Every structure is written in structure tokens, then in C-alpha cells.
Amino acid sequence: MGLLKALLAAGALALAIGVSGTTSAFAVRTDLVLGVTLEPPHLDPTAGAAAAIDEVLYANVFEGLTRIGPDGEVLPDLAESWTISDDGKVYIFKLHSGVKFHDGTDFDASDVKFSLDRARATNSVNAQKQLFAAIDTVEIVDPATVKITLKHPQGAFLYNMGWGDAVMVAPESAATNKQRPIGTGPFKFQNWAKGSSITLVKSDHYWGDPVFLDKVQFRIIPDPAAAVPAMLSGDVQAFPFFPPDAVSQLQDDPNLQVEVGSTEGETILAMNNKKKPLDDLKVRQAISYALDRQAIIEGASGGLGVPIGSHMSPSSKAYLDLTGEYPHDVAKAKELLKEAGMPDGFKATLKLPPPDYARLGGEIVASQLRDVGIDLEIIPMEWAQWLDQVFTKKDYDLTIVSHTEPNDIDIYSRRDYYFNYQNPEFNKGINELNLTADETRRDELLEKAQKILADDAVVGFLFELPKVGVWNKHLQGFWKNAPIQANDLTKVKWTD
CATH class of the missing domain: 3.90.76.10 (Dipeptide-binding Protein; Domain 1)
Incomplete structure (x- = not known):
């Protein structure tokens, strides 16, 4: 009997160890470290234009x-x-x-x-x-x-x-709310380590469907050179808006999933339409002809951006393909500058915010404009500077930025917007659009609006910003596309 008891006890111990080992090995995680490129200037979505605010807080807090x-x-x-x-x-x-x-x-x-x-x-x-x-x-x-x-x-x-x-x-x-946001969402704010991370934790008293994650840290990683090893090491498990130009270094890793989708991010070479010589249509047209979109896409978005000729996402059913209106044509650009009284070109500034699409794209744009006689002084800026000088005070010549707000073609009708553009015909169309619910008529008005913007060469239309998402293969619930600027974590969970 003593031997039998010993054998039974040993078997029970082995079973316990096996169960314990299985539970430990396959326990589903409930924490997440998520990489973001930009740090928000503050944490109140109702008081700022920066996309980085919504990327942390929308639908979450x-x-x-x-x-x-x-x-x-x-x-x-x-x-x-x-x-x-x-x-x-x-x-x-x-x-x-x-x-x-x-x-x-x-x-x-x-x-x-x-x-x-x-x-x-x-x-x-x-x-x-x-x-x-x-x-x-x-x-x-x-x-x-x-x-x-x-x-x-x-x-x-x-x-x-x-x-x-x-x-x-x-x-x-x-x-x-700018420093300590209080919302109704499934996650509540816990901590903001300036320059490093923002941490959210699960709200115990959420009114809706409970989320799967207990804790999410948004790790701020502005440098693609740092984002790659962070993902490869597993220190960061998800990067839903990964720098496109660096994603090739991750595509062969069997532990990672890469998803390339679309955004609402019209990436443009914005021009100050009231500042000489950019107030001259021929000068703006010359700039548009000088741009080689494909070269910019290759250098600023890892070749993943989609060329655009208007302020509308190619994924929209109202999108009008106007990329052929200003094909890359150096001779035509020079001819227009000559007609505008500037055969030797001119000098201007190019103020660039932090994202890679702007900094990398800016170098390429400056080189392309140099080929037609336009000499750009590149001025790198942090977001706070850019928002103050360019967006608010309109103190700029040219800049590169991606407008990630959804369906925002109406920005060109705003009286004090930083483009300094006014066209009564365009404004009339936008006013009618705002009053119209019929989808067919809305599409007609949107197509007309796109054509006016292209004809006026208000900005240099470059490409639609791709959404490149990278995350651990055991994670699910992230959005492939980005119809809005958000990292909605309400359905994100780890799987076995």
C-alpha cells in the first residue's frame, strides 16, 4: 500500500506540474506596448489639430x-x-x-x-x-x-x-483634459512620461462591451532606426502606423504580421497662395509640373504611397483621378516660370514638420525644384513650431504635410486657413455639398471641387499616405485601413 500511495502521489505531482506548465506557457497576455511615431502636444482631442492626439485617445479614452x-x-x-x-x-x-x-x-x-x-x-x-x-x-x-x-x-x-x-x-x-484626460471610454488615463510613453489602463466601470487588454503603453519612437529593433526584439509588440520606408526590414520576420492599407492622409506640398511669387497661378503650376510624384513616393513612403492629383483619397468612390493634369515636365515648368517673369527661378523656404514623409520628401522636392531654378531653404521644425508658425500664423512659403482628417476637402474653403486660398466658385460648391444629403449629387459636387483645386494648382498634390501596420502574429483586432486617425484598441487581443 505504501508503494501504491507513493506512485499515486508521484503521478499527481507530475500531473500538477504538467497542468501548471501548460497554464504558464499558454496564458494569454493582457498587456501591450504599442509604438507611435509622434508624441501628442497634449491629450485633449477637442483642442488640437495634431493627429497624434487621436492616435492615443480616440475610442480608447x-x-x-x-x-x-x-x-x-x-x-x-x-x-x-x-x-x-x-x-x-x-x-x-x-x-x-x-x-x-x-x-x-x-x-x-x-x-x-x-x-x-x-x-x-x-x-x-x-x-x-x-x-x-x-x-x-x-x-x-x-x-x-x-x-x-x-x-x-x-x-x-x-x-x-x-x-x-x-x-x-x-x-x-x-x-x-490636456494633461489628464477624463473620458467615458473603455480605457482610462494612467500616466504620461513626457518624451517616452503614455499609459492607459482598463476602466473597471465601462458601460459598453469590455475590452480584452488590461494595460496599454504607447511608446514614443520617432526614429525608424529605433522602431525596427524594438519590433524585432519584441520590446514593442505593435506599431499600427509604422514608418513605411523602414518596413522592408521586418517583412521576413515570421513572428510579425505586416498589413498595408489605406488612409485619409492626402500628402501635399502646401503653398502660401497669398505670398509672392506663389500668388501667381503660373508659378504654382510650374511647381506642380516640376514634381516627380513617383520619385517622391519611392523616397518618402517606401514606394507604398498612392499618387494623387486632388485632395481626395483614392479609396473614396468620389475620387477623381487627376494625376495626369500635371505630369512631371521640367521643360514645361521652366516655360511657365519664364512666362511669370522669373526665367532664373526664385528662392523660397520649405518648412518641414517631423514625420519622415515630410523630412525625406522635402529633400526630394527641393532637389526637383532646383532642377527648374527654384532654390528652397529647408527649415526642419518640431510640431509645436510648425503648428504655430505655419498652420496658425501662416508664416511660410512652402511646407509638406499629410492631412489625415477624413473627407476634409472643405478646408480649401475656410477663410483663414493656412493655404490662404479663396475661390468663390469652389466655396459655392462646398456650401451646396454641406446642404446635400443625396449621395449622387454629393459625388458630383466633390468631383467638381477636386477639378477646381487641380486647375488652380492650390498645392502640389503628392500621394496618399499608406497605413503600414506591424504587430506580433498572435495579436488581432487592429485596423488594416485608417478611415480616421486612430488606434482603436477596443477589439485588440492576444491569441494562443
């Missing part, structure tokens, strides 16, 4: 009445449903009940009114204030019901309410 899905579709979010009046001017939103902000305060209709009134106020600092321009009144029907009346029908209103700039904030915390 902050939510809106609606949200944009992975295919660009409009989905319910804090509003579980809505009705629209026959004249298209009155929207009644029914809100989810039991929703709380991360500081424990309740979310209800008063927060919707506060958020929308704040965004459209005269002193609003919202970077996309025009999203709310059609709103006439916001009324609280009851704590779970909001009535929004528009000045006129707006075909894109539900879509606009899904932007990061339209997320809901609370009056108790709105003033401090």
Missing part, C-alpha cells in the same frame, strides 16, 4: 455620440439610437444610460449640451470648429435624450459627430 468604424462607416456610440426629422434639420439622440466618466461623474444629456456648445462657442479652440457650424440649438429633453436642431440640413452631420474633435467631455474636467 474619449467617445462621441457616434463613432467611425474600420470601414469608414458611422456607428452608434454614446448615442444608442437617433431619429431625424423629415426636413433633415432636427436630430433626437437617445443616450445610453448608466454611463460614467472616469472620475465617477455621470454622463448625461447635460454633458452633450456642454460639449457641443463649448465646441461651437465664439472662443472655442476646437481645431475643427466648422464641424459644428450648422448647429442652431442643443436642447436637453431629459437626462437620456438630446435634441439638436440644425440651421440647415447637413448630409454629413452624423459622420461629423464621429470625429475625434466631437468627443464628449465633462464640465468638471474639460479644463484639465
Whole structure:
């Protein structure tokens, strides 16, 4: 009996060890280190134009009445449903009940009114204030019901309410969201180590479907030379917006998955249309003819960008292929400069923000323009400088930037926008677009708008920024495409 007991005990011990080993070996992780190229200037999506803000916070910490899905579709979010009046001017939103902000305060209709009134106020600092321009009144029907009346029908209103700039904030915390964001999302803010990382943790009291991850650290890695070893070593497990020019170094790693998708990022050589000599159409056309898009794509996006000739994503059904309007033609560019009274060209500045597409692309653009007599002084800038000097003060000649906001062709109609461009015919078309819900007519108006921008050579259209995602092969739930500027982690999880 003693021997039998010993054998049984040994077998039980071996079984226990085996079970323990199996559990340890195949335990599913719930943490994630995710790489991002740029550090946000602050953490309030309703008070800044930088895409890096939404890349950390959209759908994770902050939510809106609606949200944009992975295919660009409009989905319910804090509003579980809505009705629209026959004249298209009155929207009644029914809100989810039991929703709380991360500081424990309740979310209800008063927060919707506060958020929308704040965004459209005269002193609003919202970077996309025009999203709310059609709103006439916001009324609280009851704590779970909001009535929004528009000045006129707006075909894109539900879509606009899904932007990061339209997320809901609370009056108790709105003033401090830049440093300590308080939202209603499935993750709450834990820590920001400036220059290093931003950490989010799972909210224990989230109103919606629970997320799989308990903790996410957004690791700030601006240098592609550092991003590659971070991914190869496993120190960083996902990099959803990986630098395109460096991805070739990762494609053969069997532990990594590489996905190449599309974005809404129209990458342009922006020009100050009121600054001489760029106020001359022939000069802007000369610059457009001087650009060799394919060479820029090869050097600035690892060959993965898609050439564009207008401010519209090629993935849009309203996209008009105008890449043939200004083919690379050095002789034509020189001829136009001569007609503009500058046969020897001119000097100008090219102010470049930090992303590789801008810095690498800038070197190539400067070389191409030099071939036609235009001498560019390259001025590298950090984002804060660029936003202040170029975007806000319009103190620039040329710059390269990717506009990643969705369906934003209307920016060319804004009176004080940094392009300094005004065309009454274009503005009229955009105004009609804002009043139109019929999809066929909207497509017609968008095609006309694209043609006007190309004819006026407002900017040099370069390429659509590719979305190159790299992550551990055991991760799933990341978006392949980027219809908005976001790293939505609500469905991301580790698998065995």
C-alpha cells in the first residue's frame, strides 16, 4: 500500500506540474506596448489639430455620440439610437444610460449640451470648429435624450459627430483634459512620461462591451532606426502606423504580421497662395509640373504611397483621378516660370514638420525644384513650431504635410486657413455639398471641387499616405485601413 500511495502521489505531482506548465506557457497576455511615431502636444482631442492626439485617445479614452468604424462607416456610440426629422434639420439622440466618466461623474444629456456648445462657442479652440457650424440649438429633453436642431440640413452631420474633435467631455474636467484626460471610454488615463510613453489602463466601470487588454503603453519612437529593433526584439509588440520606408526590414520576420492599407492622409506640398511669387497661378503650376510624384513616393513612403492629383483619397468612390493634369515636365515648368517673369527661378523656404514623409520628401522636392531654378531653404521644425508658425500664423512659403482628417476637402474653403486660398466658385460648391444629403449629387459636387483645386494648382498634390501596420502574429483586432486617425484598441487581443 505504501508503494501504491507513493506512485499515486508521484503521478499527481507530475500531473500538477504538467497542468501548471501548460497554464504558464499558454496564458494569454493582457498587456501591450504599442509604438507611435509622434508624441501628442497634449491629450485633449477637442483642442488640437495634431493627429497624434487621436492616435492615443480616440475610442480608447474619449467617445462621441457616434463613432467611425474600420470601414469608414458611422456607428452608434454614446448615442444608442437617433431619429431625424423629415426636413433633415432636427436630430433626437437617445443616450445610453448608466454611463460614467472616469472620475465617477455621470454622463448625461447635460454633458452633450456642454460639449457641443463649448465646441461651437465664439472662443472655442476646437481645431475643427466648422464641424459644428450648422448647429442652431442643443436642447436637453431629459437626462437620456438630446435634441439638436440644425440651421440647415447637413448630409454629413452624423459622420461629423464621429470625429475625434466631437468627443464628449465633462464640465468638471474639460479644463484639465490636456494633461489628464477624463473620458467615458473603455480605457482610462494612467500616466504620461513626457518624451517616452503614455499609459492607459482598463476602466473597471465601462458601460459598453469590455475590452480584452488590461494595460496599454504607447511608446514614443520617432526614429525608424529605433522602431525596427524594438519590433524585432519584441520590446514593442505593435506599431499600427509604422514608418513605411523602414518596413522592408521586418517583412521576413515570421513572428510579425505586416498589413498595408489605406488612409485619409492626402500628402501635399502646401503653398502660401497669398505670398509672392506663389500668388501667381503660373508659378504654382510650374511647381506642380516640376514634381516627380513617383520619385517622391519611392523616397518618402517606401514606394507604398498612392499618387494623387486632388485632395481626395483614392479609396473614396468620389475620387477623381487627376494625376495626369500635371505630369512631371521640367521643360514645361521652366516655360511657365519664364512666362511669370522669373526665367532664373526664385528662392523660397520649405518648412518641414517631423514625420519622415515630410523630412525625406522635402529633400526630394527641393532637389526637383532646383532642377527648374527654384532654390528652397529647408527649415526642419518640431510640431509645436510648425503648428504655430505655419498652420496658425501662416508664416511660410512652402511646407509638406499629410492631412489625415477624413473627407476634409472643405478646408480649401475656410477663410483663414493656412493655404490662404479663396475661390468663390469652389466655396459655392462646398456650401451646396454641406446642404446635400443625396449621395449622387454629393459625388458630383466633390468631383467638381477636386477639378477646381487641380486647375488652380492650390498645392502640389503628392500621394496618399499608406497605413503600414506591424504587430506580433498572435495579436488581432487592429485596423488594416485608417478611415480616421486612430488606434482603436477596443477589439485588440492576444491569441494562443
